[in-house]
Amino acid sequence: MTATTTTVAATRTYRDYDRPLWQRLFLTREMAIIGLLVIVSVIAALSVRGFSQPITLTFLLLDVMPILLIALPMTLIIITGEIDLSVASIVGLASVLTGVLIQAGVPFEVAALLAIVAGAIGGAINGFLVTVVGLPSLAVTIGTLALYRGLAIGLLGTTAVTDFPDFWTDLAKARMGNTNIPLVLFLFLALLVVFVVLLHFTPFGRGIYAIGRSSEAARFSGVRVERTKLILFVLAGTVSALAGVYYTLRYGSARGDNATGLELQVIAAVLLGGVSIFGGRGAIHGVIAGVLLIGVLASALRLANVTSDVINIITGVLLVLSVVSSSFLAWLRKRRRAPGGTPRVEASTAG
Amino acid sequence: MTTTPARGDAVAALELRDVEKSFGSVVALRSGSIEVHAGSIHALIGENGAGKSTLVKIVAGLYQRDAGVFRLGGVEVDFKSTAESKAAGVAVIYQEPTLFPDLSVTENVFMGRQPVGRFGRIDRKAMRAEVGSLFGRLGVAIDPDRPAEGLSIADQQVIEIAKAVSLDAKVLIMDEPTAALSGVEVDRLFQIARSLRDEGRALVFISHRFDEVFDLCDTVTVMRDGAYIATTAIADTSVDELVTQMVGREVTDLFPKQETVIGAPLLEVDGLNSAGVFHDITFTVRSGEIVGLAGLVGAGRSEVARAIFGVDAYDSGSVRLQGDAVPAKNPSEAMRRGLALVPEDRRKQGLVLEASVAGNVTLTIRNQLAKAGLITSGFENRAAQVWASRLEVKANALSTLAGTLSGGNQQKVVLGKWLATEPTVLIIDEPTRGIDVGTKAEVHRLLSELAGRGMGILMISSELPEVLGMADRVLVMREGRITAEIDRADATSENVMFAATHAEGAHS
Numbered sequence: 001m002t003a004t005t006t007t008v009a010a011t012r013t014y015r016d017y018d019r020p021l022w023q024r025l026f027l028t029r030e031m032a033i034i035g036l037l038v039i040v041s042v043i044a045a046l047s048v049r050g051f052s053q054p055i056t057l058t059f060l061l062l063d064v065m066p067i068l069l070i071a072l073p074m075t076l077i078i079i080t081g082e083i084d085l086s087v088a089s090i091v092g093l094a095s096v097l098t099g100v101l102i103q104a105g106v107p108f109e110v111a112a113l114l115a116i117v118a119g120a121i122g123g124a125i126n127g128f129l130v131t132v133v134g135l136p137s138l139a140v141t142i143g144t145l146a147l148y149r150g151l152a153i154g155l156l157g158t159t160a161v162t163d164f165p166d167f168w169t170d171l172a173k174a175r176m177g178n179t180n181i182p183l184v185l186f187l188f189l190a191l192l193v194v195f196v197v198l199l200h201f202t203p204f205g206r207g208i209y210a211i212g213r214s215s216e217a218a219r220f221s222g223v224r225v226e227r228t229k230l231i232l233f234v235l236a237g238t239v240s241a242l243a244g245v246y247y248t249l250r251y252g253s254a255r256g257d258n259a260t261g262l263e264l265q266v267i268a269a270v271l272l273g274g275v276s277i278f279g280g281r282g283a284i285h286g287v288i289a290g291v292l293l294i295g296v297l298a299s300a301l302r303l304a305n306v307t308s309d310v311i312n313i314i315t316g317v318l319l320v321l322s323v324v325s326s327s328f329l330a331w332l333r334k335r336r337r338a339p340g341g342t343p344r345v346e347a348s349t350a351g
Numbered sequence: 352m353t354t355t356p357a358r359g360d361a362v363a364a365l366e367l368r369d370v371e372k373s374f375g376s377v378v379a380l381r382s383g384s385i386e387v388h389a390g391s392i393h394a395l396i397g398e399n400g401a402g403k404s405t406l407v408k409i410v411a412g413l414y415q416r417d418a419g420v421f422r423l424g425g426v427e428v429d430f431k432s433t434a435e436s437k438a439a440g441v442a443v444i445y446q447e448p449t450l451f452p453d454l455s456v457t458e459n460v461f462m463g464r465q466p467v468g469r470f471g472r473i474d475r476k477a478m479r480a481e482v483g484s485l486f487g488r489l490g491v492a493i494d495p496d497r498p499a500e501g502l503s504i505a506d507q508q509v510i511e512i513a514k515a516v517s518l519d520a521k522v523l524i525m526d527e528p529t530a531a532l533s534g535v536e537v538d539r540l541f542q543i544a545r546s547l548r549d550e551g552r553a554l555v556f557i558s559h560r561f562d563e564v565f566d567l568c569d570t571v572t573v574m575r576d577g578a579y580i581a582t583t584a585i586a587d588t589s590v591d592e593l594v595t596q597m598v599g600r601e602v603t604d605l606f607p608k609q610e611t612v613i614g615a616p617l618l619e620v621d622g623l624n625s626a627g628v629f630h631d632i633t634f635t636v637r638s639g640e641i642v643g644l645a646g647l648v649g650a651g652r653s654e655v656a657r658a659i660f661g662v663d664a665y666d667s668g669s670v671r672l673q674g675d676a677v678p679a680k681n682p683s684e685a686m687r688r689g690l691a692l693v694p695e696d697r698r699k700q701g702l703v704l705e706a707s708v709a710g711n712v713t714l715t716i717r718n719q720l721a722k723a724g725l726i727t728s729g730f731e732n733r734a735a736q737v738w739a740s741r742l743e744v745k746a747n748a749l750s751t752l753a754g755t756l757s758g759g760n761q762q763k764v765v766l767g768k769w770l771a772t773e774p775t776v777l778i779i780d781e782p783t784r785g786i787d788v789g790t791k792a793e794v795h796r797l798l799s800e801l802a803g804r805g806m807g808i809l810m811i812s813s814e815l816p817e818v819l820g821m822a823d824r825v826l827v828m829r830e831g832r833i834t835a836e837i838d839r840a841d842a843t844s845e846n847v848m849f850a851a852t853h854a855e856g857a858h859s
Contacts, residue, residue, distance in 0.1 A: 012740055012743070013736065013740060014708075014735075014736055014739050014740065014746065014748055014749050015747070015748040015749070016709075016728075016732045016748060016749050016750060017748050017749070017750040018747045018748035018750055018751055019750070197725070201725045201726060201727060202721065202724060202725060202726060203717035203718045203720075203721050203724075203726055206710070206713075206714065206717045206726065207717070209706070209710075210703050210706065210710075210714055213703045213704070213705040213706055214699065214702075214703045214704065214705070216699055216700055217699065217700055217701065217702055217703045217704075218703065218714075219662060219682060220660075220662060220682065220692065220694050220700045220701065221682075221703075221714045221715050221768065222682045222683035222685075222686040222687075222715060223683070223714070224683055280705055281705075
């Protein structure tokens, strides 16, 4: 403003980042969780008998696979500031649909495909109610949590369908060659790549973060807020149904109450992985670490003959601590940044 | 019982002298003064941004003054919260009251201080009796048992007033109470106001409507640019004198717009209507032209801008850009066709405060930046670099969060993100609100330069000097309608202000 230089002003160049690379890489919430995962794994390997056996890792991966799968779309939904509590019910519904269709003589491949389509429709219903009708996702998905679970149990009653083609049930548990790497891991890795690219390397993903940080500013910037959210709910329904088909094959049983309560484990893992429940913050690598941390803890404690109640308590405490610690850190940072009294309210309607 | 104390020697019910208030580098109030006596109705008038609201918020305990004297009934006070000001007998009635919709009228009046009967139960009988006598005294006919939901704004205000009276407020401040009222409702409000004055209370009445000021008030204080200008008895002044006091500042050449060649029409808005918000909005913005949209806060200017850009819906009418219809309710399409909107509320609508400078600048162009559908922070930083340096944004790095920048630099980031889309028409709502003088001049130079390159600009501004200095043509809105269109050569503070406040239109 001092020099009235004309069009080509003495332009300055800006640094891209105000923190050095190592800080940006390591001083993050995601890294803290990854570090915690490593520490807990090492401790478990050293002190819990049997934990370090390769077969333990295989079972661990097979067990957490549904959570890993569903955590991917759930991460995106929570980053936009919404939530989907109906995912476990969609797992159950997809499982039952697969079973019922098999019973009716439909080939497995067709049955599984139809179940996944049903999951997509279930997600679309959630998305419709949230974006078009404008209801809060918490209320909508509590409702559909009950609705989809009710449908699942209504369709099959208390019975179970256990008659699945051996080829597929074996495939769900199969390992690659002589290694202990489960084949289903590759399905997950494929989806992982898709979701990492979608969230971190596409304009769509940039929109997801903008919505979570300020949906109003996002709308004013031409982000299609409603459409984005609708797509995410459909993705969550689809992936949940896929997880439901896997779940059915893994345990060889289609039941109405399959995966009851799984939504809480998924959400717990996502939040533990550094995603803010208020939206706008989080990354996929943290979420993967969060899921694995919960899986490792559960697996190690089970091997150490700790009861599942205690495992739940420990997971719960960890989750609460992680949420509290992030709020605490934010509070600390704010105190350091603004020692004086900055105005809370900017005069919006000056007069 | 009219008790009018002799002025001068009597202690003022409310007195502020040379009160100052700044937010960071922005001075909201340079020198606010007012002296209101018991048993009188005192008008407080001034342009948008004159500092009236800041003054009221200090009296209400919402803000704390930086300097100056603030006395209530002769005693120096220092309110830390609204609760303290209420306890001291100050009541502020806002334009849009905030009642609890599900509670009854009575419960709303007694919110937070319900009379307690035996066993600590709420004494509903006592509550109802008191509300009954209160409403009787004020001459109000509202059923005390009905829920507040569905009451008109006028009735809600009356309930707020009843609440204030039941708290025995000595000073009542009404911040533009009549803005949303019909004629009959205004009459009733004035009756109540007069009876309160006759009870010996001090009333402050903020309004933009001169006829009401002259009808109701005894004294008038004018503010301008955050400072006290004059206090006069109503009987001794006139509309013309007040308008001159409100706008009368030395003409500066702070806002020179270059002469440009005004070309073909770019933005054509035809008969835009939105029930209850704006009506029959028709205008054109041409290439190289800056069209100023003036008017008071609440005249519907920002709403028109939002409807054109597609953030809000409208009922009828059409928007065309270079001859092609711009679809309604679709900001991303409007953007794609070359419209840009720098919105009114920078912090809520203009920026994602938690995102970086780079993230904000590139949010609008993220689709163009992507190669084969993929985008990286490298692409974003390269694009943001261009705009940050072109606009001389003062920031540590491109990763600096937008929320930590000063107001002026935030506005530059918003401008950057919209100029990056290379729009044909830029709609800019309050381009320089809340930013420092230096940046203000930079923004004005930039707008002028953009117009010079053939962009069409629609500039909404509540600052008259800005409108008069920058606009080739001034449109004035009042209560949802365009009431005047004045050419640059003919536009003066007086005729723009007149069109903004008077129904008859400008006499240019």
